Amino acid sequence: MLDNLKISGKLFIGFGVVLVLLAVVSVFNITNAGKISKQIDYVKDVKYREALDTIDAIDRASKILSTVVHASESATIAPLEEARESRVPLEKAFATLEKSLPVGSEVARQFVVFRGLFGSCFEIGERMTGYSVNQELIEFVGARREYQEKFEQLEKTAVELKDVVSLDLYEALEEINRVSERNVNWSSYLALIGMVLGITLSLMIAKSISTPMSRLVEVIGALGRGELDSRVGIKRSDEIGRVALAMDDMAEKLGQMVHRIRSSSIEFTGVSKAISDAADSVGNSAKLQEQGVESTSAAILEIGASINSVAQNVDSLNISAADSTSSTLEMASSIEEVAENSQQLAQAVAEISSSITEMATATNQIASNTEILKKTSDSTASTVAEMDVNIKQVEEHARETAKTTAEVR
Incomplete structure (x- = not known):
């Protein structure tokens, strides 16, 4: 009673x-x-x-x-x-x-x-x-x-x-x-x-x-130690009963808030990992692109060298053709050199074609990585927005907790 x-x-x-x-x-x-x-x-x-x-x-x-x-x-x-x-x-x-x-x-x-x-x-x-x-x-x-x-x-x-x-x-x-x-x-x-x-x-x-x-x-001490499932459990209609009810409600809200913070932290960790993976993929694509550019530059240099050699051979051929006194052996020799240079030119062209193909592949890879990076950025933006909402909820729960604490005091 x-x-x-x-x-x-x-x-x-x-x-x-x-x-x-x-x-x-x-x-x-x-x-x-x-x-x-x-x-x-x-x-x-x-x-x-x-x-x-x-x-x-x-x-x-x-x-x-x-x-x-x-x-x-x-x-x-x-x-x-x-x-x-x-x-x-x-x-x-x-x-x-x-x-x-x-x-x-x-x-x-x-x-x-x-x-x-x-x-x-x-x-x-x-x-x-x-x-x-x-x-x-x-x-x-x-x-x-x-x-x-x-x-x-x-x-x-x-x-x-x-x-x-x-x-x-x-x-x-x-x-x-x-x-x-x-x-x-x-x-x-x-x-x-x-x-x-x-x-x-x-x-x-x-x-x-x-x-x-x-x-x-005892319950306040347990909550201070992190035991958020502790409850007073006093059902009375006097002032102490109301304080106990407010304390249980505060502990319940505090547990929910901590659960939401933990969930948001897990989501944030996942988003951070996805961003890290995307950054690693972009770095790998950049490395591949850098290697393709280096290969293309080398091939272009080889093509330039081959073209110079062909030009020299052509000049020699013109000189040989103009000089009617050249012997047939020299002409044949020049023709063989031209053939060799032409073969080298063909190889250079093949290498250039291969380099261009590799550049195209690298470009496609860069485009794919860019698309992935864009999707990752969109996902990151969405996650950041969700984190912003969660942070606002955390702030709101913090204010409710402060208000409940003030009421308890």
């Missing part, structure tokens, strides 16, 4: 997940902080107030009973009246406190018992005071014994009530501590989960970026 996302999208997801987890941790802490604050307010406003009111009620009840005992011991009514007046607001406080206590709780049950014992002790104290004022000692002693038993129960109940109230307050405080610890633990767990997810996403994002980048570096 990450391979098809842009790098910005991957970073957004990574940071988004971390921020969401941080937001969850913050909301969780805020919510629990609100709960803890409410519990603290509840403990301060309710539990702590109940404990103070309960302890205050116990102390006030003890003081009232002490006043009643003092009245019975002093055999006076005034302290009893004072105790009765103090009992009225205390009973109201008892009623209010009893309503505020949770129904069915241990504190409420102990408070009801304490309130009943307080009423019994107060009633016994009133009777004790009456017996004391009326000097009824036997009844006073019995009432005092009964009062002591009830008062001991009252004190025991008061201690238990104080313990229950203190325990209830302590449990409320412990609940606050448990909530606080649970809040800290869950915050730690969420923070740890956020760290693990953040590290995991970071590693996944880093791997999705570093692995293809390493492959790109």
